Amino acid sequence: MANxxxxxxxxGSAPWDVGKPDFNLIHTVTSVPIQPCKALEIxxxxxxxxxxxxxxxxxxxxxxxxxxxIEQARAKAQQAGVSCALRVDDALRADLxxxxxxxxxxxxxxxxxxxxxxxxxxxxxxxxxxxxxxxWLSLIGSADxxxxxxxxxxxxxxxxxxxxxxxxxxxxxVTSHFETRxxxxxxxxxxxxxxxxxx
Numbered sequence: 001m002a003n004x005x006x007x008x009x010x011x012g013s014a015p016w017d018v019g020k021p022d023f024n025l026i027h028t029v030t031s032v033p034i035q036p037c038k039a040l041e042i043x044x045x046x047x048x049x050x051x052x053x054x055x056x057x058x059x060x061x062x063x064x065x066x067x068x069x070i071e072q073a074r075a076k077a078q079q080a081g082v083s084c085a086l087r088v089d090d091a092l093r094a095d096l097x098x099x100x101x102x103x104x105x106x107x108x109x110x111x112x113x114x115x116x117x118x119x120x121x122x123x124x125x126x127x128x129x130x131x132x133x134x135x136w137l138s139l140i141g142s143a144d145x146x147x148x149x150x151x152x153x154x155x156x157x158x159x160x161x162x163x164x165x166x167x168x169x170x171x172x173x174v175t176s177h178f179e180t181r182x183x184x185x186x187x188x189x190x191x192x193x194x195x196x197x198x199x
Contacts, residue, residue: 021052037102043109047073100131
């Protein structure tokens with residue numbers, strides 16, 4: 001999978017890389033609101049969301065398994081004059097020394113995992129890296145509607161809840177869309193969750 005993403009970055013054709021922070025992230029952080037804290041971006045790509053969070057005074061760690069994306073993210077962060085810890089790592093296997101985090105964010109990382117078992121494992125990984133009452137915001141391709149053009153993987157609300165509810169309380173699950181370079185804006189779930197306490 002890493003090779004496929006790397007090829008997209010190398011060709012300059014990654015449709016999800018729009019060169020600005022995601023409006024769903026901005027809306028959620030500013031409207032909830034989510035206070036500045038130690039934040040983890042999973043699948044940070046070329047860094048636009050991590051940089052925006054750092055500009056809002058979050059202490060940001062961004063990980064991605066594509067080295068080229070991380071190199072571009074570091075260059076963007078330096079140009080923007082912000083400090084982010086950006087490095088190559090695999091979300092399913094990472095053991096991040098900066099944990100615990102108060103906030104985790106992924107834009108289209110969770111939805112790339114086809115296996116229900118692996119999606120549940122992903123949720124456990126996020127849970128493990130969050131502190132008490134930590135929040136996770138995930139933007140996920142939606143299975144609702146009849147998309148005519150290519151786009152991100154599509155997950156149903158049932159698939160999402162099955163994976164996350166053992167570890168997280170879902171605070172909101174609303175319909176939105178992804179800003180992309182595709183001809184049709186793909187539908188998305190905006191899922192905000194709070195870490196459950198260990199029983």
